[in-house]
Amino acid sequence: MKRLLLPIGTLAALALGWSQFHQNATDDKPNDNTNWGEYLGGPDRSHYSALTQIAPANVAQLKVAWTYTSPDSGQIQTNPIVVDGVLYGVTPTVQAFALDAATGKEIWKFGDPLKVWHSTSRGVTYWVSGSDKRILYTVGPKLYALDATTGKPIPDFGTNGTADLHDGLGGQAKDKFIISNTPGTLFEDLIVMPVRVSEGPDAAPGYIRAFNVRTGKLVWTFRTIPNPGELGYETWPKEAHKNTDVGAANNWAGMAVDRPRGIIYVPTGSAAYDFYGGNRKGQNLFANCLLALDARTGKRLWHFQAVHHDIWDRDFPAPPNLITVTHNGKKIDAVAQITKSGHVYTFDRVTGKPLFPIREVPVPKSDIPGESSWPTQPVPQKPAAFARQAMTEADINPYSTDRDSLLATFRKIGKRFYEPISKRGSLLFPGCDGGGEWGGAAADPDGILYVNANDIPWIFTMVDAPKDDELAHLSPGQRLYTQNCISCHGPERKGNARSGYPSLANISQRRDRPYVSQIISNGKGMMPGFTALSAEQKQALIAFLFNDEKQEVASSSPYPSKTKEPYLPYKVTGYNKFQDSKGLSAVAPPWGTLNAIDLNTGEYLWKIPLGEDPEMAAKGIRHTGTENYGGPVVTASGLLFIAATKDEKFRAFDKKTGKLLWETTLPAAGFATPATYQVGGKQYVVIACGGVKLGTKKGNQYVAFALP
Numbered sequence: 001m002k003r004l005l006l007p008i009g010t011l012a013a014l015a016l017g018w019s020q021f022h023q024n025a026t027d028d029k030p031n032d033n034t035n036w037g038e039y040l041g042g043p044d045r046s047h048y049s050a051l052t053q054i055a056p057a058n059v060a061q062l063k064v065a066w067t068y069t070s071p072d073s074g075q076i077q078t079n080p081i082v083v084d085g086v087l088y089g090v091t092p093t094v095q096a097f098a099l100d101a102a103t104g105k106e107i108w109k110f111g112d113p114l115k116v117w118h119s120t121s122r123g124v125t126y127w128v129s130g131s132d133k134r135i136l137y138t139v140g141p142k143l144y145a146l147d148a149t150t151g152k153p154i155p156d157f158g159t160n161g162t163a164d165l166h167d168g169l170g171g172q173a174k175d176k177f178i179i180s181n182t183p184g185t186l187f188e189d190l191i192v193m194p195v196r197v198s199e200g201p202d203a204a205p206g207y208i209r210a211f212n213v214r215t216g217k218l219v220w221t222f223r224t225i226p227n228p229g230e231l232g233y234e235t236w237p238k239e240a241h242k243n244t245d246v247g248a249a250n251n252w253a254g255m256a257v258d259r260p261r262g263i264i265y266v267p268t269g270s271a272a273y274d275f276y277g278g279n280r281k282g283q284n285l286f287a288n289c290l291l292a293l294d295a296r297t298g299k300r301l302w303h304f305q306a307v308h309h310d311i312w313d314r315d316f317p318a319p320p321n322l323i324t325v326t327h328n329g330k331k332i333d334a335v336a337q338i339t340k341s342g343h344v345y346t347f348d349r350v351t352g353k354p355l356f357p358i359r360e361v362p363v364p365k366s367d368i369p370g371e372s373s374w375p376t377q378p379v380p381q382k383p384a385a386f387a388r389q390a391m392t393e394a395d396i397n398p399y400s401t402d403r404d405s406l407l408a409t410f411r412k413i414g415k416r417f418y419e420p421i422s423k424r425g426s427l428l429f430p431g432c433d434g435g436g437e438w439g440g441a442a443a444d445p446d447g448i449l450y451v452n453a454n455d456i457p458w459i460f461t462m463v464d465a466p467k468d469d470e471l472a473h474l475s476p477g478q479r480l481y482t483q484n485c486i487s488c489h490g491p492e493r494k495g496n497a498r499s500g501y502p503s504l505a506n507i508s509q510r511r512d513r514p515y516v517s518q519i520i521s522n523g524k525g526m527m528p529g530f531t532a533l534s535a536e537q538k539q540a541l542i543a544f545l546f547n548d549e550k551q552e553v554a555s556s557s558p559y560p561s562k563t564k565e566p567y568l569p570y571k572v573t574g575y576n577k578f579q580d581s582k583g584l585s586a587v588a589p590p591w592g593t594l595n596a597i598d599l600n601t602g603e604y605l606w607k608i609p610l611g612e613d614p615e616m617a618a619k620g621i622r623h624t625g626t627e628n629y630g631g632p633v634v635t636a637s638g639l640l641f642i643a644a645t646k647d648e649k650f651r652a653f654d655k656k657t658g659k660l661l662w663e664t665t666l667p668a669a670g671f672a673t674p675a676t677y678q679v680g681g682k683q684y685v686v687i688a689c690g691g692v693k694l695g696t697k698k699g700n701q702y703v704a705f706a707l708p
Contacts, residue, residue: 002061002622008243008332009448010290013050014528017081017431018031023029024539030224033049033050033051033675033678034538034677034678034679035082035083035084036049036079036080036081036082036675036676036677037081037082037126037174038125038126038186038438039079039081039122039123039182039183039185039254040079040088040254040319040631041633041675042649043185043186043256043257043258043259043322044256044258044321044322044323044443045254045255045256045319045320045321045322045403045440046321046322046323046353046442046443046444046445046634047441047442047443047450047631047632047633047634047673048442048444048445048633048634048636049633049634049635049636049676049677050441050635050636051635051636051637051677051678051683052635052636052637053637053678053682053683053707054635054637054639054653054676054683054685055412055637055638056638056639056661058707059076059639059652059661059662060661060662061707061708062652062662062664062685062705062706062707063385063705063706063707063708064703064704064705065104065684065699065704065705065706066102066103066104066507066684066703066704067104067667067702067703067704068093068099068104068106068701068702069700069701070091070097070700070701070702071091071094071113071122072091072093072095072113072178072700073092073690073698073699074092074093074690074691074692074698074699074700075091075092075120075671075690075691075692075693076090076091076120076672076688076689076690076699076700076702077120077121077122077181077389077438077629077630077671077672077673077688077690078090078121078122078123078672079122079123079631079672079673079674079675079688080123080675080686080688080702081123081124081126081675082675082677082679083124083126083128083148085100085101085102085679085680086098086099086100086101086107086148087099087100087101087104087677087686087702088123088124088126088135088148089123089124089688089702090121090123090124091109091111091113091139091258091700092120092690092700093110093111093113094111094119094120094121094139095109095110095111095271096109096110096111096124096135096137096144096146096151097109097110097151098135098148098151099492099702101677101679101684101704102679102680102682102684104702104704107151108150108151109151110144110146110151110153111139111154115614119140119179119181119196119523120181120376121137121138121181121599122181122182122183122254122438122672123137123182124136124137124183125137125183125184125185125186125191126148127186127213128148128190129189130159131260131383132149132214133147133148133149134146134148134154134157134213134546135147135148135151135460135689136183136184136191136213137183137432138165138179138180138193140179140522141164141165141166141179142162142163142164142165142224143158143162143163143164143165143180143184143191143193143211143216144161144162145157145158145161145162145163145213145700146161147218151580153615154528156214156215157214157215157216157609158215158216159216159272162216162561163211163216163217163432164205165178165179165180165193165195166178167209167659168207168209168218168221169204169205169207169219169243169601170205170243170443171699172242172243172244172392173204173205173243173247174254175531176197176198176202176203176204176247176531177197177198177203177204177523177528177529177530177531177603178195178196178197178204179195179196179522179523179529180193180194180195180196180252181194181252181438182194182197182253182254182438183254183434184211184411185254185255185256185257185264186213186257187210187257187259187262187295187296188259188295188296189211189212189213189214190210190211190212190219190254190295190296190572191210191211191213192208192209192210192257192264192266192295193209193210193211194250194251194252194253194254194255195250195251195252196250196252196528197247197248197250197252197272197528198248198272198528199248199270199272199273199274199313199528200249200273200274200528200566201245201246201247201271201272201273201279201565201566201567201568202247202565202566203246203247203248203272203273204243204247204248204250205224205225205241205247205249205250206224206225206247206249206250206251206252206269207221207222207223207224207225207250207557208221208222208224208251208266208268208270208291208293208298209222209298210295210298210448211238216256220296220298220690221242221298222266222286222291222298222299222300224249224250224268224286224287224289225240225241225243225246225247225271225287226285226286227241228241231285231300231431232285232286234282234465235282235283235284235285235602236280236282236285236471237279237280237281238283239355240280240504241386242358244566245566245567245568246268246271246272246277246279246280246341247267247271247272248250248269248271248272248287249270249271249284249286249287249288250268250269251266251268251269252269252315253267253269253315253316253317253318253319253438253440254318254319254440255267255319255320256319256320256321256335256651257295258333258349259317261350262294262295262296262300263292263293263294263295263349263350264292264293264294264295265285265290265291265293265319265322265349265427266290266291266292266293266294266315267289267290267291267316267318267319267320267337268286268287268289268290268291268315269287269288269316269412270287270288270310270312270313270314270315271284271287271310273568273571274310274311274313275311275421275460275462275570275571275572276368276371276421276568276570276571277309277311277313277371277372277373278313278368278369278371278372278569278570279568280307280309281309281372283305283308283309284308284309284310284375285303285305286300286303286305287305287307287310288305288306288308288314288315288316289304289305289306290303290304290316290320290335290337290345290347292335292349292352293304301352302351302352303352303649304345304347304352304354305378305520306337306339306345306378307375307377307702308374308376308377308378309372309373310313311366311371311420311421312421312428313340313432314339314340314341314417315340316337316339316340316679317338317339317436317437317438317440318338318436318437318438318439318440318441318631319339320336320337320358321336321337321440321443321449322334322335322349322443322600323335323439323443323445323447323449324447325334325346325355325447325599325600326447326600326643327355327600331379332348332349332355333346333348333349333350334346334348334349334355334447334452334599334686335347335349336441336443336449336599337448338386338435338436338440338441338451339435340384340430340432340433340435340436340454340686341387341389341418341430341435342385342386342387342388342430342434342435342438343379343380343385343386343435344380344441344449344451344597345358345373345380346380346598346599354380356380356381356383356602357380357381357382358378358380358381359378359379359381360376360377360378360379360419361376361377361378361379362375362376363375363376363377363416363417363418364414364416364417364418364419364420365420366421366422366494367420367422368420368421368422368423368462369569370569370570371420373420373440375643380604382603383597383599383602383604384604385435386435386451386453386593386595386597386607387430387434387435387436387437387453387454387455387593388429388430388455388487388587389429389430390415390417390429391410391415391427391429391538391587393407393410394409395587395588396410396586396587396588397580397584397585397586397587397588397589398588398614399584399588399621400581400582400584400586401580401581401582402581402582404664405581406578406580406586409425409459409578409586410427410578410586411422412424412425412648413425413426413427413459414426414427415427415429420462421461421462421572422461422462423461423462423463424461425460425461425572426459426460426461427459427578428457428458428459428460429456429458429587430453430454430455430456430457431454431457431458431577431578432458432575433454433455433456433627433629434453434454435454436451436453437454437628437629438629439452439628439629439630439631439632439672439673440548441631441632442631442633442634442640443634444633444634444655446600447598447599447600448596448597448599448605448655449593449596449597449598450594450596450597450632450634450640450655451593451594451595451597451601451632451675452590452592452593452595452610452628452631452632452642452644453593453594453595453628454591454592454627454628455587455589455590455591455592455593455625456577456578456585456587456591456627457577457578457585457586457587458576458577458578459577459578460572460573460575460576461572461573461576462570462571462572462573463570463571463572463573463669464569464570465567465568465569465570465571466482466483475540475544476540476544477538477540477541477542477545478544479544480533480537480540480541481493481541481544481546484530484541485504485541487503487571487572487573487574488501488574488575489501489502489503489504489529490574491506493505493507493545495508496574496575496576501574501575504545504686507545507546508545508546508547513542513546516542516544516545516546516605517538520533520538520541520542521533521538529598546606549571582611589616589623589624589625590609590610590614590623590624590625591613591624591625591626591627592609592610592611592625592626592627592628592645593607593608593609593610593625594607594608594609594610594632594640594642594653594658595607595686596655596658603659605656605658606657606658607625607658608653608658609624609625610625610626610628610642610644610645611624611625611626611644611645611646611647611649612624612626612645612647612649613625613626613646613647614646616682617647620647623629626645626646626647627629627645627694628644628645628672629644629671629693629694630642630643630644630645630670630671630672630674631644631673632644632673633673633674633676634655635655635676638654638655638656639652639653639654639655639661640652640653640654640655641676641685641687642672642674643666643669643670643671643672643674643687643689644670644671644672645669646669646694646696647669647673648665648666648668648669648670648696649663649664649665649693650663650665650666650670650674650687650703650705651663665688665702666687666689667699667701667703668689668691668696668697668698668699668700668701669689669690669691669692669693669696669697669699670687670688670689670690671690671691671692671693672688672689672690674687675685682707683703683707684704685705686702686703686704686705686706686707687703688701688702689701689702689703
């Protein structure tokens with residue numbers, strides 16, 4: 001663990017709050033009982049509402065109040081915001097819209113679904129100064145500023161209403177893949193933007209950057225892969241900052257901000273390439289860090305690194321929660337950060353001091369030639385992990401008909417704590433999708449944290465990357481497929497639907513060439529775009545996928561790309577869940593849980609399975625839990641609302657006990673975080689229903705519930 005702190009005088013000033021605090025959206029229009037004015041409920045990302053009209057005594061009476069149906073369909077991960085009776089959200093094809101929050105009637109919609117294949121969106125940001133009201137959201141690499149009243153771009157923001165998220169990353173990254181799935185965080189006239197980049201050696205650097213809300217101009221940059229002379233530079237190879245074969249260390253999950261103190265809390269992800277770090281030897285600051293930055297300048301105040309030299313893709317998956325706890329008899333303003341591994345780190349918000357002990361524990365050494373895995377990793381001693389950390393033979397799923405084959409696989413692979421990925425295969429448990437995920441945790445004002453978790457094992461296997469001479473006999477399109485696509489979609493293009501990777505076999509019968517070209521260029525869902533490919537390369541790859549590539553003896557070099565693809569000697573065979581032949585997880589249930597953790601003491605109040613696996617429930621096997629995506633909302637009345645599960649349910653629990661109080665079936669799975677607000681004296685709870693993930697059906701609705 002490495003944590004650098006501020007001088008005592010500076011810390012004292014921060015603790016007292018900044019003397020001059022410029023107001024912005026949430027101060028002109030406070031997040032009071034009526035509004036859900038910011039992503040996840042407010043700048044503290046607490047997922048909390050002070051509303052009390054819907055309560056444990058009457059929640060079972062909830063009925064559908066309105067629905068909004070978008071013309072497109074597919075994943076919707078949006079947590080909508082509500083300001084002054086207007087709800088703002090995003091459709092599956094990333095069109096922004098505004099609705100009457102009492103009726104669901106559309107006020108405006110912005111965007112062209114025929115030109116948008118970029119990614120899912122988790123929402124928008126609302127900013128106001130007097131009569132100037134703006135919605136800021138992203139489409140691909142563009143940050144848009146829209147008039148919140150009309151939905152039209154504001155022409156004096158950037159270039160014709162857009163700023164480029166490549167700004168500030170340097171010339172090497174100008175053509176690299178970059179988008180944003182998550183709303184930006186406001187401070188005064190600044191918006192600090194999360195970004196998603198490639199996870200390969202071609203990744204752009206994930207610098208943290210603030211843009212001016214009025215002009216779209218870049219204001220400050222914090223380099224997460226430091227330049228020479230900057231703190232942390234010595235934790236990387238000397239050339240890493242040039243971004244030739246090392247990138248990422250980006251914030252993609254979002255941030256929290258303490259506006260009175262002027263501190264923004266930024267969790268960062270792993271460096272790229274995700275699973276091999278022989279070309280980035282060292283601790284790799286500021287990857288996998290919780291950063292506390294001066295929100296006005298981007299200056300580092302303190303940091304904590306949760307994974308040193310990450311080779312497991314252990315990104316911080318969600319914004320932190322700003323909470324107040326009682327610790328050793330004193331009230332402390334704290335910041336709590338959940339992790340994919342299922343741990344919670346809790347720090348004094350100002351000093352960065354851990355509230356519970358964190359121990360550096362020895363971990364296994366990688367046996368991959370050239371790799372230099374870090375010898376220790378930090379593990380918090382409290383609270384206990386909210387997801388399982390190990391798996392034994394006794395944990396093999398008793399309901400699987402393939403138990404013998406699961407056991408054979410389990411006995412073959414490496415399965416120690418922080419097992420480095422190896423050629424024989426390595427267990428990652430919890431898997432790449434958590435533990436905690438992007439839905440994040442909810443937090444009560446009294447210091448109780450509520451977090452849903454996945455308990456699914458994954459297997460990763462390292463192989464030698466094909467060399468140019470091994471690819472020379474392949475056609476140009478097949479060569480590109482082998483280099484860029486085979487690890488996820490397989491040598492026969494069959495994909496791995498159970499792990500979320502669709503089949504590309506017979507793609508020509510399902511999609512046309514323009515669609516596939518857009519996907520290759522811009523990405524879709526959580527697939528990155530391959531922006532380094534030239535037009536000729538894309539044409540060759542599409543020809544291969546459509547089975548009409550002219551087969552000739554290939555030349556010794558492929559078509560030239562825009563930039564030379566960095567070469568690394570190893571790659572993983574794909575993102576593969578450890579499952580049986582029928583798609584059941586290899587581990588015994590529960591496969592998803594909901595947890596209430598008292599961060600005043602570090603102890604659990606309750607823990608329950610979340611969701612029911614439909615196929616298992618049909619056989620009379622209950623309380624299995626399911627994988628889940630999207631977070632909870634808690635209210636002052638004592639309720640916890642959450643959808644998130646494969647079974648397409650929306651549920652309300654008693655937040656004190658975990659008792660189920662109400663559930664309903666949604667038109668499609670709600671893989672999103674709900675929002676609650678009040679209009680005209682009536683409280684509503686709304687959830688986006690897009691489905692798709694985990695093999696669920698597609699949806700295209702937002703559904704709002706209220707009391708009769």
